[in-house]
Amino acid sequence: MESHETSYSHPWPLSHIMGAVLLSGSLLLGPVLPTRAEADTPEGALRLQDGPTAAEGRVEVYRNGQWGTVCDDYINVGDAAAVVCRQLGYTGEAKVFGEAHYGPGSGPIWMDDVRCTGTETRLVDCPHNSTSHNCDHSEDVGVACSAQ
Ligand SMILES: [Ca+2]
Numbered sequence: 001m002e003s004h005e006t007s008y009s010h011p012w013p014l015s016h017i018m019g020a021v022l023l024s025g026s027l028l029l030g031p032v033l034p035t036r037a038e039a040d041t042p043e044g045a046l047r048l049q050d051g052p053t054a055a056e057g058r059v060e061v062y063r064n065g066q067w068g069t070v071c072d073d074y075i076n077v078g079d080a081a082a083v084v085c086r087q088l089g090y091t092g093e094a095k096v097f098g099e100a101h102y103g104p105g106s107g108p109i110w111m112d113d114v115r116c117t118g119t120e121t122r123l124v125d126c127p128h129n130s131t132s133h134n135c136d137h138s139e140d141v142g143v144a145c146s147a148q
């Protein structure tokens with residue numbers, strides 16, 4: 001594949017480890033520190049945007065203080081939908097869509113070449129390229145979850 005494909009081979013990119021350290025620090029120190037609005041949103045949080053119900057929509061991930069999207073490259077290789085829906089608390093059937101099924105997002109594309117195994121706790125735990133991408137928002141991933 002393209003040369004940048006090798007850059008994701010490390011399963012724990014530094015930005016991810018830093019995020020985990022910052023997150024655990026903020027959890028420990030949270031009660032004594034002044035809170036900002038965005039401090040309530042943990043690194044790696046997900047939301048579903050622009051779907052017909054709250055349980056489906058374009059997948060957006062919170063990273064580096066900003067919501068961004070997920071590229072559809074390789075998204076069908078693993079069970080990314082199951083990971084997304086489980087992270088959001090849905091336990092039923094999960095479907096994934098590429099090509100901006102719920103419309104294109106805006107802002108950063110935080111994750112490319114996402115290849116979940118389906119057992120990850122959070123989408124950001126799935127192997128992926130977090131340092132570069134070759135996508136645009138016409139490739140934004142969408143997911144449909146269901147409660148049962
Ligand atoms: Ca693509």
Ligand SMILES: [Ca+2]
Pocket residue numbers: 071073112113133134135
């Ligand atoms: Ca790609």
